[in-house]
Amino acid sequence: MATDLARRKPKDIVYEHDLTVEWRDGVIAHYPFFALRAACPCAGCVDELTGTRTLKEENIPKDVTVRTAEYVGNYALQFFWSDNHNTGIYSFRYLRELYDLANARGGGPEGPHSLKS
């Protein structure tokens, strides 16, 4: 497990114009703030029972940004958003899944599941 975690934990994380994650396999993933906010996995944004997203994109400020990001243990990131939302815990696994999904789709329109910039 230790090696798995070490492999999964990003080498570098920068939040400035977007969230940029440098993964240990050399992939550098860009996550637009809006799309990342729209993909918030917390119980306030997703119905825990049905898995349905209850957060509506029109309720997210278009210019939403990350004010602060903090590591949660050794497995996740917590974002403090400019719209005062901060309950979402984004595991490294989830972040990587978002990237891989967007990548597999080959880009396309920006949306909660299209995080490639």
Ligand SMILES: [Zn+2]
């Ligand atoms: Zn949330």
